[in-house]
Amino acid sequence: MGRYHSDFQGERHRFADLREVLAKASPRRSGDELAGLAAESDAQRVAARAVLADLPLTRFLEEPLIPYEADEVTRLIQDTHDAAAFAPLRHLTVGGFRDWLLSYDATPGALAAIAPGLTPEMVAAISKLMRNQDLISVARRCRVVTGFRSTIGLPGRLSTRLQPNHPADDLRGIAAATLDGLLHGAGDAVIGVNPATDSVANGMALLDMLDGLRARHGIPAQSCVLAHVTNTIRMIERGAPVDLVFQSIAGTEAANAGFGVSLSVLREAQEAALSLGRGTVGDNVMYFETGQGAALSADAHHGIDQQTVEARAYAVARAFRPLLVNTVVGFIGPEYLYDGKQIIRAGLEDHFCAKLLGVPMGVDVCYTNHAEADQDDMDTLFTLLGVAGVNFIITVPGADDVMLGYQSGAFHDALYLRSTLGLRAAPEFEEWLERMEMTDRQGRVRALAPQHATMRRLLAEGSDAGEH
């Protein structure tokens, strides 16, 4: 006690422990206020940042936020920490590390080399000392490249998840939304559907339909049914064409238990998917979703602020060499991220923290109807993330997810980002688009006329789906 205090411009501030310093240093957000962890004033928030800036990075190795004995995520973080990669940073304070990250010495190669030496708590701490432009500038230099049938995360590329959800899992409806996405050049990260009914039989029907479509048209992408991991393991056992294993994860053992998962179940699923050997350009077989507020909503946050506990989820993800990870940043609701400002900040933080840890991060740029946000806020976040080098974004027809009842990205939004920022699809997928005569001489996705052969061939799939 009393170890954390500051005399900041004439005011004395005291903080009980490391968790409190981190929480009070966080930018304002409704979830920390709901949890009773937020700074009591703006001045106290800045004082906490001043305390944080002077802490040595080694403090995070000495003082785990949740005891080693009590939490398998803490054990994972401590046991896999790479002391050799950390050695060059050992002498630094949090503030000193922030300065180094923003320096010209922090090249893509240097950032990749230190990633295994960083813990989520260190990365979360640094993010709290950074402005939005700092989060963008550093994340842009972090390269995390993964592969399965397409290569994701290369510089100058922006991939998309095509999310063809349907409120009743109607195979023809899902096929129709998938075709709409493909004709907009979407789907190079994954064609991934959230099932309305999470059962093994239903998941297998969806997988068969999506895999058949992919195989018939030689699409260099992967499909995924975002079922619970235990259901996906059963689908693999029954011979379903599983490319990727999906699971929602969080930053504490208790929150993961709330999702019905543990590290051992995830390991089992990864081994099962690897045994199928379905990847062609890589063997990253896992897909994870995370989001600030998940641990608090499961009452499993251990008094840690929501941004720091979110960063711990990336340590879980990192252990399984995933193809894709994304935060569902505005999905969890205004009691965690109240408005467009908070959603935008959290999206940039999540992307930065994951990338710095070496996680292939994408973002579901999204909001619900009871949040104080709209399409203009999403346009802003899309653009900032495009500049920051986000690996992929989520896209649905017309930004309206008719199953989950929230607003995500539109296929059009990805076209806007690629055109405006000069970004391109994954190389294998880009070649496929060219073969299908779907791109023009500038590499832009054309709006095909109804009589075009590709349009006719793909749309014929819509009426056939469910009959294959």
Place this chain on the structure above:
Amino acid sequence: MPVNTDAQNTDAKPAAGGRSIDPLLDPWASLRRFTPARIGLGRTGDAPPLGAVLDFQLAHARARDAVHAPLDLEALRADLAGLPLCRVRSQAPDRATYLRRPDLGRRLHPDCRAELPPGMWDAVFVLADGLSATAVQRHAASLLRATLRRLPGWRIAPVVIATQARVALGDEIGEALGASLCAVLIGERPGLSVADSLGVYLTHAPRRGRRDAERNCISNIHRSGGLPPEQAAEKLAWLMTEALRLRLTGTGLKDDQPALPSPAPPVIEG
């Protein structure tokens, strides 16, 4: 819906006199039967056509209006004419606080306790604004009356109208009244396609601290392809009868009524 095409694309052929193609040639027309998703919107450059942009804005505006519109108490009282009523509110003083602090929406304002007459009630119905007062305004009275007709001889407490209310507010209300069952009729989170969906949460022996797993839920009650209030009443009366007989609700009370249409998964409104 017209498909806008872009002059920069070599094979796009704007129709004479405009940039849209005859709807009969719209290749998406046949696929729209299979999904309510916004497929085949068309493009101008990278952007969707203006008509689609405005459609989306209107749907979002309706959803937001439903979240923020206050309950019209006079109109609701008129719809409930003839029934004894109580009026309570949660500890959330306004909508902005309500959205940020779900914990306050679950707690009864101390001034309201005196409004609730304790008694040997079999059940209390709580009409709660939740995230869509519009849903309560449109469907709660007809659902309530249709349910009451199916529960002859029940000792029903005065109907409680609750504002800035979450589901768990019903626990404290039911406990204060001493009711065996509490049925909270509450506005669900509005989506772009439906902004007036009502949910019902039934809890046996309501008291503070009840968990969601101890409730039964009927969701998606509305007249736009959801469960119509009359059908929902049938289901609710059955659940209430079984809950009183078995003295429980939640995962132990299995709903073995025939399957009902479910256009979207329930959005649990805590």
